Amino acid sequence: MAYVALYRAYRPQKFSEVVGQQHIIKTLQNAIQLNKVAHAYLFCGPRGTGKTTLAKIMAKALNCEHGPSIEPCCECDICKGIAKGMISDVVEIDAASNNGVDDVRALRDTVKFLPSSGKYKVYIIDEVHMLSPAAFNALLKTLEEPPAHVVFILATTEPYRLPNTILSRCQRFDFQSISIDDILKRLRIVAEEENIKVTEEALHQIANSAEGGMRDALSLFDQCISYSVNPEITIDDVLAVSGNISYQKIIELLDSCISLDETNAIKILDGILREGKEVPRVINDIILFLRDLLLFKNNAYLEKKIMFENEAFISLSKKVSKDIIYKWLDILNDANNQMRFSTQKRAFLELAILKMNDNEQNNFINLSNRLEALEYQVSQMNQNPNAYHEVKKQETSYVPHIPTAEELSNMMNNNPVVEDTPIVETPALTETKPIIPVTIEEVNDDSYITVKDVEAILNHGSRETRAKLNEIWQTSSYNQIIERYTSTNFTIQMLFNGNVVAASKEAFIVVLQDTGFCNKVMLYQNYARIIEMFSELGLNIKDYICLPKQTWQKILADWKSKYNEANPQPQLEEFSINVKKRVIPQIIEENNVDEELEKINELFGDDIKITED
Ligand SMILES: [Zn+2]
Numbered sequence: 001m002a003y004v005a006l007y008r009a010y011r012p013q014k015f016s017e018v019v020g021q022q023h024i025i026k027t028l029q030n031a032i033q034l035n036k037v038a039h040a041y042l043f044c045g046p047r048g049t050g051k052t053t054l055a056k057i058m059a060k061a062l063n064c065e066h067g068p069s070i071e072p073c074c075e076c077d078i079c080k081g082i083a084k085g086m087i088s089d090v091v092e093i094d095a096a097s098n099n100g101v102d103d104v105r106a107l108r109d110t111v112k113f114l115p116s117s118g119k120y121k122v123y124i125i126d127e128v129h130m131l132s133p134a135a136f137n138a139l140l141k142t143l144e145e146p147p148a149h150v151v152f153i154l155a156t157t158e159p160y161r162l163p164n165t166i167l168s169r170c171q172r173f174d175f176q177s178i179s180i181d182d183i184l185k186r187l188r189i190v191a192e193e194e195n196i197k198v199t200e201e202a203l204h205q206i207a208n209s210a211e212g213g214m215r216d217a218l219s220l221f222d223q224c225i226s227y228s229v230n231p232e233i234t235i236d237d238v239l240a241v242s243g244n245i246s247y248q249k250i251i252e253l254l255d256s257c258i259s260l261d262e263t264n265a266i267k268i269l270d271g272i273l274r275e276g277k278e279v280p281r282v283i284n285d286i287i288l289f290l291r292d293l294l295l296f297k298n299n300a301y302l303e304k305k306i307m308f309e310n311e312a313f314i315s316l317s318k319k320v321s322k323d324i325i326y327k328w329l330d331i332l333n334d335a336n337n338q339m340r341f342s343t344q345k346r347a348f349l350e351l352a353i354l355k356m357n358d359n360e361q362n363n364f365i366n367l368s369n370r371l372e373a374l375e376y377q378v379s380q381m382n383q384n385p386n387a388y389h390e391v392k393k394q395e396t397s398y399v400p401h402i403p404t405a406e407e408l409s410n411m412m413n414n415n416p417v418v419e420d421t422p423i424v425e426t427p428a429l430t431e432t433k434p435i436i437p438v439t440i441e442e443v444n445d446d447s448y449i450t451v452k453d454v455e456a457i458l459n460h461g462s463r464e465t466r467a468k469l470n471e472i473w474q475t476s477s478y479n480q481i482i483e484r485y486t487s488t489n490f491t492i493q494m495l496f497n498g499n500v501v502a503a504s505k506e507a508f509i510v511v512l513q514d515t516g517f518c519n520k521v522m523l524y525q526n527y528a529r530i531i532e533m534f535s536e537l538g539l540n541i542k543d544y545i546c547l548p549k550q551t552w553q554k555i556l557a558d559w560k561s562k563y564n565e566a567n568p569q570p571q572l573e574e575f576s577i578n579v580k581k582r583v584i585p586q587i588i589e590e591n592n593v594d595e596e597l598e599k600i601n602e603l604f605g606d607d608i609k610i611t612e613d
Pocket residue numbers: 063064065066072073074075076077078079080
């Protein structure tokens with residue numbers, strides 16, 4: 001016997017077997033009982049919600065040898081014939097493939113004949129919105145003066161595409177998406193009758209993936225049965241077949257975003273994409289997950305999902321504020337819109353994830369990261385008081401997919417221009433002292449880069465340093481030292497995706513895509529790595545400033561208009577720049593190190609108390 005797909009085998013044959021749509025069933029049954037059957041029904045609603053199934057049951061109920069009755073017997077020849085599609089009085093037309101005026105005229109010619117075996121001629125026109133305008137006109141003629149023995153049931157997923165003249169002649173029913181609970185009930189029955197073992201978690205995943213469509217749910221279940229080699233179907237089987245990401249993976253990903261661990265976030269994302277998941281699907285799944293997270297936090301969900309009882313999910317919901325969820329949703333929606341016409345979908349998703357790692361608001365969580373960094377630095381200072389750029393190194397051999405500067409500029413649809421900045425030579429600073437960055441000050445979130453900071457670099461320009469930096473930027477992809485840094489720190493790649501627009505002997509200005517990236521590269525943890533890298537590259541760079549393009553252009557215009565030979569160091573107009581300043585390393589005397597260390601330890605101890613509250 002040939003294999004019958006589950007959704008066919010388990011297609012409801014009676015009104016009582018239909019899942020959901022109870023108000024529609026009730027109305028149809030009342031009409032039959034009261035002998036008030038309409039001549040035209042319009043069944044609207046999402047796919048797989050039972051429109052054609054109910055249309056066929058209605059056809060049986062009207063034509064059953066024991067009817068018309070509110071429930072077909074499903075035993076008589078007519079009921080059986082209709083189920084098999086062998087009764088000429090019940091005509092099923094797929095408007096998607098028969099959408100011409102001739103098709104409708106042919107149909108109209110048969111309308112006038114009386115039914116041959118049943119009591120009604122029932123015309124079920126599926127996807128009726130696909131009919132051509134001429135075909136609609138032809139149909140309209142029939143709907144205007146239908147013979148008493150004719151019932152039209154039009155089904156569509158897109159009722160707004162129907163002419164008003166048609167809509168006004170139909171009794172309209174809007175089918176609702178089938179609830180997850182209803183889909184689950186049905187799936188459990190099917191599993192039991194087919195003697196298929198499946199975990200509860202897997203069933204929930206099927207029901208969720210089906211998005212309210214019973215046919216999709218059963219088709220997916222069918223595919224899982226064929227796919228799974230295990231004695232029991234698991235959630236992994238379902239995820240592999242459906243292409244969805246598991247919420248466990250999403251939780252891991254978002255957890256990394258909260259901890260500002262972008263390397264791990266990108267690594268998890270890479271793992272997901274390696275499994276063959278498509279980028280738009282991944283974004284969509286994360287967006288749906290965040291929606292569920294919001295509903296859960298607001299206690300506003302209608303249906304309890306299995307993940308709402310998951311410990312990792314509950315713990316994540318406690319760690320992330322609604323503000324951040326909204327911000328993440330914005331970032332993902334933007335990425336979704338921007339990637340639509342791009343071939344670089346993956347790069348957009350990665351950038352979105354990086355932006356999600358930039359949560360200034362999430363101070364509570366940041367604090368634990370800061371403490372960890374401080375702890376490490378204090379231990380470093382105890383060993384070597386002169387060490388100033390040692391930070392916790394991320395031990396990983398993972399190499400993320402890094403968008404090249406070209407990919408980035410393609411994505412943004414504009415090519416960043418390297419500005420030609422006038423250069424003024426100034427004498428270098430005469431003395432260098434060991435410096436120790438005092439990271440406690442980083443907690444001060446209110447300090448932003450000022451125009452004065454930019455001015456200082458512009459007014460002390462060094463052609464030599466800028467030429468060296470430009471060369472490093474141009475050859476960055478071949479440089480082994482740089483590669484060693486970028487392979488473990490995605491932020492440094494962001495730096496190289498920007499453009500160096502000005503430099504003094506010891507500092508430079510780099511223009512990046514947006515403020516979020518600037519803040520990321522300016523973070524103290526990244527600063528230390530970047531300075532260390534330049535030192536390895538043989539450059540005495542002590543500082544840098546990241547600016548978004550517009551800000552830079554505004555400052556440059558001002559500088560250009562004021563700069564002349566008489567005044568080579570103009571004073572620029574102040575305005576607020578939305579990029580945070582990383583902490584300025586304090587220059588301290590070597591013999592003061594112990595004292596400074598004590599101070600740090602003191603503050604450090606206080607910080608620990610704060611977190612325990
Ligand atoms: Zn019957």
